[in-house]
Amino acid sequence: MDWQALRLSLALAAWTVVLLLPVSVIMGRFLGTRSFRGKGLVEGLVMLPLVLPPTVFGFYLLVLLGRGSPIGAAWQDLFGRQLVFTFEGLVLASVLFNLSFAIQPAQRAFEAIPTALREAAASSGMSPLRALWAVELPLAWPGVVTAMVLTFAHTLGEFGVVLMVGGAIPGETRTIAIAIYDRVQAFDMEAAATMSAVLVAISLATIAATFALSARFSARDSTRVGRRPEQ
């Protein structure tokens, strides 16, 4: 059992979720409530990682972020280490690769909020930010949570992109999915089985936690605003 790889995977998934949460809310709301020229193009770009083979996506990221690229060079100048084959590079690749998982469920949730509710919030004197916080987020919350759960689970299991952009450097880029593959290559089926089982357990636990969380949230909503003692 490669605990280091597991820790790395969890850290990667956590960072991806943390970075994508604001993107999910902002882009989800934007695409879910506005119509503008070129919206189809933006939605298509967001969808792209879903349909591209991970190795192809990883290959282009490798080219885009590699030492020879402007982005890679700028990163090297700034932080003194390269972007590809590092944990930071992996996080960036993971964020890009998960855009569709992070945005689409949130977009659907924001779309489902009737326009009249937004207008009611405005005519109740709520600024757009206040309306987002007090009305839209509580209603779109299940969609945003779904987006984050998908992102987390997807990151834990991602293989192709990680291998292309990160390689399999222990402690830096060797995630648990890569470690499982390594063990199978080495005919260590027992270790591979253990790690696979752990991954299954974590995935199940994530889903269970999501359900519990959303139940708690809907219970909290009913007590939060203007609760009165029962007569």
Next chain:
Amino acid sequence: MTLKVAIRADAPIPLDLSFEVGRGEVLALVGPSGSGKSTTLRTIAGFWRPETGRVEVGGALWLDTAGQRFLPPHRRRAGVVFQEFALFPHMTALGNVAAAMGDLPARARASEAGRLLELVHLGGLGHRRPAELSGGQKQRVALARALARRPEVLLLDEPFSAVDRATRARLHDELIGLRAQLSMPVVIVTHDIGEAQLLADRMVVIDRGAVVAQGTTAEVMSDPAALRRMGLREIAAMLSARLVAQEPDGTTRLDTAGGPIWLPRLEGAPGQRLRVRILAHEVILSRARPEGLSAQNILAGRVVSLTPGEGPGVLVRVAVGEDQIMARITRRAREALALEPGDPVHAILKTMTVARGHVAPDADAGAARAQRGGAGRGFRIGGADPTGAGGSAPRAPRSI
């Protein structure tokens, strides 16, 4: 606090209209669906920006396309009651009302929201979510939320269309009762001309984005040209009456200036003042007081005027005391009776033609009662100043 509106636009529907609403005045925007009345309301609220337009409230410009001014909706003090209520589903009734009071200190919100819920007769239901409320209750919460904004303008967009007929009649009564406490201009959008007649002081009839007629409700409702689009069968007059007794046979006796009438059972206590909407095409005229007739409601009056229409009809105005009712009869009938202005005449009305939705409490009488703090169907606000001024008053938490 006067509301002045002028709008011109080509899309999404052509619009070209202007009107004014005074303090405490109720204006009904009436027209068939697609005529532009909701778009007009949305322009006032700031949800829509026309190509050319101007919205002025008490001297402040909310919209002025010529001057590049557009006040965003959350900075306009417009209380809006939406067609499907648009209550926040994740908040309680009390929370919905409190949500519109973001400008008050948090502590004042709950008590003020509770007071507004009492005002709309929902005192004990503050802890319920919208999903646990009936249509009529949701509508009341929506009204309370609109008032919680302490609006400078109150906008009602087909506010009664999503409730059943019986509830609608009750909500009409309540809104009329509330009027004494509303000091801001009120604009109500409806396609139901009867509702407009019951509720509004003045009417603007819109068709395909243009004003067909505007004036006091009585003027518009007796103008066949104005009503041609809405249907001549909607021509009607309001007759004042006083509830006298609940008869054992299931009718209610009312006294009018032209004599007693009996209507299908109305709730209310003897002495209550009412207004009854009488449809012109339901009224029969007779020179002599008829005998042996099944219709029991015979009002004595005097012909004021006769207006021939484009078709076979003639619209006859009949003075009954200080009121005027109208009758649509044929030219043939007019000639047979040889009716001329000044002639005494009897107007006959079938009891069953007056539906419950055509009777409303008399707003002026209600206001007088509220100010006296007297009995009757209580529409008073506990502790509130009935003359309570609109939004910007400094002691605003107590006023609506």
